[in-house]
Amino acid sequence: MAGVSLKCGDCGVLLKSVEEAQEHAELTSHSNFSESTEAVLNLICSACGKPCRSKTESDLHTKRTGHTEFVDKTSETAKPISLEVPKVAATDSEEAVGEGSSSQSEEMVVPEVDKKLLEELEAMGFPTTRATRALHFSGNASLEAAVNWVVEHESDPDIDQMPMVPLNKNAEPPKPSLTPEEMKLKAQELRERARKKKEEEEKRMEREREKERIRVGKELLEAKRIEEENERKRLMALRKAEKEEEKRAREKIRQKLEEDKAERRRRLGLPPEDPAVTKPSAPVVEEKKSFVPVRPATKAEQMRECLRSLKQNHKDDDAKVKRAFQTLLTYIGNVARNPDEEKFRKIRLNNQAFQDRVGSLKGGVEFFEICGFEKVEGDQFLFLSRDKVDMQVLNSAGSELNSAINNPFFGVL
Structure with a gap:
């Protein structure tokens, strides 16, 4: 199958013609190109008619505009690629001679963009090529849309390449430029929108932080409750042990008193006070003697x-x-x-x-x-x-x- 595109071996981008390959080489210094049977995508937005040459580009267009329907015209526009190097104007005379014939072929021109928006982007420090590319691919929608496009595509290899589109003689005239008052109102609107967006984000983050503080507070309270409960149980066990020890000490003293009293009565030859309750003195003496050895x-x-x-x-x-x-x-x-x-x-x-x-x-x-x-x-x-x-x-x-x-x-x- 004949090749329908040229593929850059350095970055993988697909190019429709040798001219595009030359422009790509001049901008990126890439020189490794090969013929490919994979056609360059041609996805046309059903809502605004914007062409997209890759799935990534169509996804970004959907993200910016909300347009989700595209018509795939890749098979209609795909054609075998010619590997012949186009003739470059060697001299001014040859260029003048060939001007008439080249005008008959498709002429590529820089797309028309909103001049005021372009000036504002340049005033913000963006290069002309990058600003023009951003306005073109964002549909000249707004200054905010162009800035967002630059942020999203700043890593593209052709970000600083001037976009080229076929000359459309029937194209609608560009949108009228904004007056200085309208520009001030637009800038104020953008700033107000950015401020509200920032405030909403701060409120959301504050709610998240408050939820986290509440969760941590509950965990700390639960841990403190468990610690206090354990301490209470420990003190109760300690008091119980102390009471048991005191009870044993009292019982031991009472037994000792009874034994001493019985021993004194035995030495005096007196009978026990209550024979039904008090143990005989003789067994007590024998029990003591059993421990002597x-x-x-x-x-x-x-x-x-x-x-x-x-x-x-x-x-x-x-x-x-x-x-x-x-x-x-x-x-x-x-x-x-x-x-x-x-x-x-x-x-x-x-x-x-x-x-x-x-x-x-x-x-x-x-x-x-x-x-x-x-x-x-x-x-x-x-x-x-x-x-x-x-x-x-x-x-x-x-x-x-x-x-x-x-x-x-x-x-x-």
Whole structure:
């Protein structure tokens, strides 16, 4: 099949003739052309009659004007392309001679465009070729349409190529130029339209931002609610645990009182006050004796009694007793966490801070001795040798000290 167009191998554009190929080469410096069997599209707008040479061009025309119906006349206008190079006027005489014959063929001229709009585009900084092309392809509709066309086609390879159309002797005269007053009104209308469009866009963006702020605010409120709910549950669980601990402490004190009372009546040879409720004293004694051989229980009992004695001996100064308990807990905790560090296992007895907090209180040094400390170097130091560090004893000491500090009824009786 004979070729019906020339295709540029550099940009892929289809050209109808050798003349168009030459003009394209001059404007773009492209030189790779080949004969193609693909015809140049000729889509004619049914509404305004504007020819479109590509699907992209017809889509842009539809976008600008709203015209959607096109008549495909590609097959009617497609014809085998002649690859003969047209004769170029070599001299002025030959041009003068051939002027008469060339006038008989189709003459290509620059399309007529609105001069006022062209001047306004040039005043805005657009080149004449680009402004002319924009006005021609936008149908001389308006300054806004021409500017939009330039923005949409600024990447086209032929954007700065002067458009050429066949000379139409029957063409209608161009639209009358606008008067200066009309130009001012038109420019004011364009500015007002652009301002309204900008305001509408800003309002739309503000609505979107407001929706986003509301969404984020709801998420933050929900997260805060969940956090507060979790905190409330945690506090409730903590209060419940404290109440249980207090209840157990009260029950333990009550049991201890009952046992001490029964023990005193037994020693005095008195019968129990209520035999139906109070347990016999003998089984209680046997139960206590059953725990005597267990070493951790014996140490724990001695520590508890030592702490109780310390509080009884200084019951008039609760702050001093509590500070002594906390100091003992610090010393024991340091040894339990760092059993290999000698500095935690050796205490100078004449240290003023130690004396003020623990040493001067009756029962303070005795508690250390129950934990395994021994007086060395002429009773100048309390020392716990590494091989005598018993973690079970230290843990029992820590538990007894925590109970003494946190139990408000400790040592009351």
